[in-house]
Amino acid sequence: MRKPTLLTLLPAVAATLLLTGCYSREDIKSEGGTATTPAEVPPTEVPGAVASKNTAAPSEASNAPLAQVNVFLEVSGSMEGFMPKPGGGAENTRFQQHVAQFLSDVNRSTAVQQKQFFRIKEKPYRDSYQQLSGTVRGGIQEPAKSTDIPSVLDTLVSRYYQPGSVSVLISDFIYSPKNAGAIPYIKTDITDALNRAGRSDLAVSVYGFTSDFKGAFYPALKTAGAKRASCCDTDIPYYFWVLGPADAVRRFDAALLSKQSAEQAHFGVTYPVPASSLLSKFQNQGSWYYGDEGASKRAAGASYHTITVAEASAAQPVEFVLGLNLKALPALYQDVAYLKQNLQLIGQDTDAKITQVFAATEQTRASSGPESGYTHFVKVRLTRLGKAARPLQVVLNDRRPAWVNQWTTKNDSNPNQSGAKTFALSSLVDGVQAVTTGEQDAQPIFRIDLTLQPAR
Secondary structure, three states: OOOOOOOOOOOHHHHHHHHHHOOOOOOOEOOOOOEOOOOOOOOOOOOOOOOOOOEOOOOOHHHOOEEEEEEEEEOEHHHOOOOOOOOOOOOOOHHHHHHHHHHHHHHHOOOEEEEEEEEEOOOEEEEOHHHHHHHHHHOOOOOEOOOOHHHHHHHHHHHOOOOOEEEEEEEOOOOOOOOHHHHHHHHHHHHHHHHOOOOOOEEEEEEEEEEOOOEEEOOOOHHHOOOEEEEOOOOEEEEEEEEEEHHHHHHHHHHHHOOOOOEEEEEOOOOEOOEEEEEOOOOOEOEEEEOOOOHHHOOOOOOOOEEEEEEOOOOOOEEEEEEEEOOOOOHHHHOHHHHHHHEEEEEOOOOOEEEEEEEOOHHHHHOOOHHHHOOEEEEEEEOOOOOOOEEEEEEEOOOOOOHHHHOEEOOOOOHHHHOOOEEOHHHHHHHHHHHHHOOOOOOOOEEEEEEEEEOO
């Protein structure tokens, strides 16, 4: 291990030793020697937790303030370039501006009852908000020795995992194995660390940012070359990982990270089914009408999910629009490009297909019609349907966003050539996904159930 290396992961053959030898679960103390971690909490179901990605709206209890947030800032030598010491007319970095503001937001937030702040050196040390913010602004005074990623993650899910609480780890997550032979075990080591405490409702949200970087850069692999003493002409990535029970992660994301300009990936987080309705007078075509019971009353604010088609053929196609209110979902799942790639229409005895996905405009928001209540719209076209009523589903599939692979490199020896990438990032994410998804494929973000039927 090298002192300036960030979050060093040793080969798999040494993983067991590191997880007990680097620091133990009981060895999380302040530098003055006072234990600061909460008592061990056995795995429990979170009261009011969203049980699946297709649940109804969250209960009032699930929207109450979170019990606690623990923020951990990694302060090893490879992080110094994000937090250079002031002097000589040097400007602060975007990392410093961003993280200082985030810490302030957490400290002031009424969405969280208790806040704790930590530096991660050889082990986590408890800081006050002012101390940790001072480190971000003034630079790392004593860079840490290397710290093992699996040990850190194991500690967070073992010692800080409680109902209604989350932990936020801020780091560049550079994986620095002792030799290339450890690379194939990155996923396994991350999976084992997150799985060891047996948290059945574990969720992880990953947020990716980039910043200018003013200091020494250390390649992940020793064989990649010596450190770059004055780096870099390109931005360097850093990350927020939010870990905790699924419902708590969802609530923290919504309260404190929903407006962050970041790349995102969410694993094991569950969301309520968004409000939706067919819109019979919005960009519709052909002969169809609402088939819902009582639809003729057209009550204000009513939603409709049955399409009754009088006639449909190649010569007389039917088009209808489904309005969706996705404002409660993370920005990733509101992104039109993501929706276009991952929305799926599932039906029987019909050729119905999605032809367009688009976001609300100033015109739709200002409309006096029901379309004003929706953030996104899905247009469907069909020319054929069966002789009886059939279910029709609009499903948003949960697929890993493309940026994870785009930000991954196998050789970070020259950031100025490779660009803003992180060594083995996709393998780290593989390890997270293996725990939060389990043996099953990822469940959809949501399903909207419709009914398609011919007119009688």
